[in-house]
Amino acid sequence: MTQLQTPTTLSVDSAPRHRLHPAWLVAGVGFVALLGAAAFRSVPGVLLDPLHEEFGWSHGTIGAAVSLNLLLYGLISPFAAALMDRFGIRKVVACALALVAAGSGLTVFMSQPWHLMLTWGLLVGVGVGSMSMPFVATITGRWFVRQRGLVTGVLTAAGATGQLIFLPLISALAHTHGWRLPSLIVAGTALAVTPLVVLFIRDFPSDVGARAYGAAPDSPVGMRVPAAGGASRALTVLATIARNPGFWLLAGGFAVCGASTNGLVGTHFVSAAHDHGMPPTTAASLLAVVGIFDVAGTIASGWLTDRLDPRYLLIGYYSLRGFSLLILPALLGPHTQPSLWVFIVFYGLDWVATVPPTVALCRELFGADGPVAFGWVFAAHQIGAALAASGAGVIRDLQGSYDLAWYLAGTLCGAAAVMSAVLRRAPQPS
Incomplete structure (x- = not known):
C-alpha cells in the first residue's frame, strides 16, 4: 500500500516547486478585472464638468447619478459575494463586465438626466459592484x-492602478x-477583459487538483463546498453579524472611508481644483498620482496586516487621513505648489490602505x-461614498466652494479612528 501511495504523494507535493501555483494566475486575472472595474468607476468624476457644460445639468444632478453608482457599487457587493458562492466567480464577474459595457456604451445616446441615472448609475453601478x-x-x-494579507493589498491596489492608467x-x-469617446473606450475595455475571466478564473483550487497556496495537506481551505443559498445567504449572514457590535464599528469606520475617498475626493477633486483655477487635466493627473502612491501604500498595508494588529493600522490610517483633508482647502490653487504635492503623496499612501486590515478583521470575527x-x-463604505458624492455637490451649488465638505x-x-480603537478582536488561537 505504501509503495502505491508514495509516487502520488510526491507528485502532488512537489508540483508547486516546479511550476507557478495556479493561485497566482487567478490572482493575476482578478487584478486585471479589478483594475478595469476601478477605471470604470472613476470615469464619472472626470466627466462631471463636460456633462455640466453640454447639458446644463447642475453638479447636484450629476452628483445624484454618481451617488446611485456608488450606492449600488456597495449594496450589490454582499449579494455578489453570495452569488459567487452559489454560481461561481467566473459567471458572476463575466456578467458584471457585460453590464459595464452596456451601461457605458449606451451613454452616448443619452439626452436626459434619467438616462445618466440608468446607464452610469444603475447598469455600471451593478456591474462594478x-x-x-x-x-x-x-x-x-x-x-x-x-501571504493572504499581502495578496489582499496587491488586489486592492488594482483600484489605484486602474485610476492611474485611465x-x-x-x-x-x-x-x-x-x-x-471615453465612454466607448470603457465599454470596449470591459468586453476585452471578459475572455480572460472566462478562460483563467476558477472557483476553487480543488477544481484544478491543487490546494490553496500555503495550505496544509489536511486543511479544508480551497476545497469545493456545497453551493450556498445564493442571494438569500447575504441576508442570512447580515441577520447574524448584525448582532455583533464589531460589525457596526467596522461598517461605521468604512462608511467614513468611502465618504472621504471615492465619494468626495474621487468624485469632486477635479472640479474643486478647477474652482481654484487649476486646469482639469492637471487636476486629473494629480488624482492619478494619488493612485501611484496608493499602490505602494496598499501593498505595504497588506504586508503590515500579516504582522500587526489590524486595529492599530486603522487608527493610524483614519487619523492621518482626517488631518490631511482638514488642511486641503488651504493647499488648492491654480498651480501645483510643493505643499500640494506633499498632500498628494501623503493622501495617496492612505487612500485604500484601510482595506487589508478590514478584510482581516471580518475574516477573524x-x-x-x-x-x-x-x-x-x-x-456601508459605498453608502458613505454616495452621501458624500451628492452632499458635496449640493454644498458646492449652495456655497460656491467645497471647503465645508473637506x-x-x-x-x-477622527470619529472613524475612535471606532477602530474601541473594536474588540475575536479570541486568538494559541
Missing part, C-alpha cells in the same frame, strides 16, 4: 493561506474629443462568512 472588494475577499479566502487618458480624451460580511461592510470629511475621519 459585482467586481468590488468582496471579490478580493473571495479570491484570497479560497486561494491563499500564506484618469489622465480619459481626461485628455474628454478635453479634446468630448465625453462620448465572522469566519467562513467573512467575505459576505465584508460585502456588507463594503456596502472640513466635514476630516472630522468624520
